[in-house]
Amino acid sequence: MTDSTADFSNLKAVFVNCTLKPSPDTSNTQGLMDNAIAIMESHGVSVDTFRLADYDVPAGVYPDMTENVPGGNRPHDDWPELSRRILEADILVVGTPIWLGEKSSVATRLIERLYGLSGELNDRGQFLFYGRTAGVMITGNEDGIKHISMNVLYSLQHLGYVIPPNADAGWVGPVGPGPSYLDEGSGGPETEFTRRNTAFMAWNLMHTAAWLKAGGGFPAGGNSSEEWSEGATFDHPNPEYRR
Template structure:
């Protein structure tokens, strides 16, 4: 995959893995404009050693629901448990998708719901399972909605336990009204300096922060362990009867 530009190769991230979840409404092999922007971000990471993978969510039978495996709750099929394994194998998660009516796609919302369904799972330090991982988002569309969609996704990711670096979103939108999409000839999307700058900054900040967390062995396990709280260890809220 060709890189949009070369930089100082002092920084290597060979021990990192990144997962891009493309939440387009288009099944493979139909062209996804969101994939075009993903390719820019992915090329930056791969050039500096990150192992990347792209999953087009709509190609998988992800069941609706609020449990980690909906096959245990009446659904005949559910692809989410296998996708969740990919999520947990990645240091970096990038949620990517189009804008529809100024909002995230229905596929994106289902993915976020299923991420949330697993948010009560704990890691080996008894923290929420997504701790120690970083997240960002890429958005494409027409007219408006990039910041609105990014705001929703970045809030959701941090609420689930992901750590969000500075400027963790990038996107491209066309002119108001029907018009060319990101990959269409003459759209100007792949050449847009603002989009390319934000895509580059996001990729680098994700790699830097993921490396910092890996070196620190994640978020310190103190004051944020669900098992300790459930056991009654609440040092920030002393029991008046013990004074």
């Protein structure tokens, strides 16, 4: 039986919808994500959600593209505020549609801008995203759920997020043009496989986030980028090769 005694009320989650559609257009990706949001909110998790397409988020490798941009071309950038909302959360869920078997261009932009923060550190000297957990949710009318999950979850763990078991959920209709997740008669909301994976993902993210928070973040020891830069070798067998 599900552990109904677990307390997740001190957790925050952020769901970033990487649909190509700005609000208020119907988003099938949001329709799927809303199921995981409902599970988390029913257990006291504070949930924030937004569509990246609703904001000006230019391409770039800087945390703020209005600063330190060569050539004086400094576009408006909503990313500093959006990244603050992401960093306030214990849980990140990325939602994306499938286009040509890949995550959306908006999802690629999200990962790129998150990567732009990868040089920053937390108060333990670890990479900034340590101590958080992440998952992915995918919708579409073509194959690609597992391929996109591998890509997104690898990217997020490379940045420092902890990826729990079964951290992906998705739904695809018939191959080729056909009904989308929220279309009447699509069968999407009723699909057993998707419903199960959505529930598993939501619960595993909550459990992992609670463990990390109770431990004060990801354990320190042998993983401080700051200490490595200062000369630590963390028992690597070839310390003489330190530059």
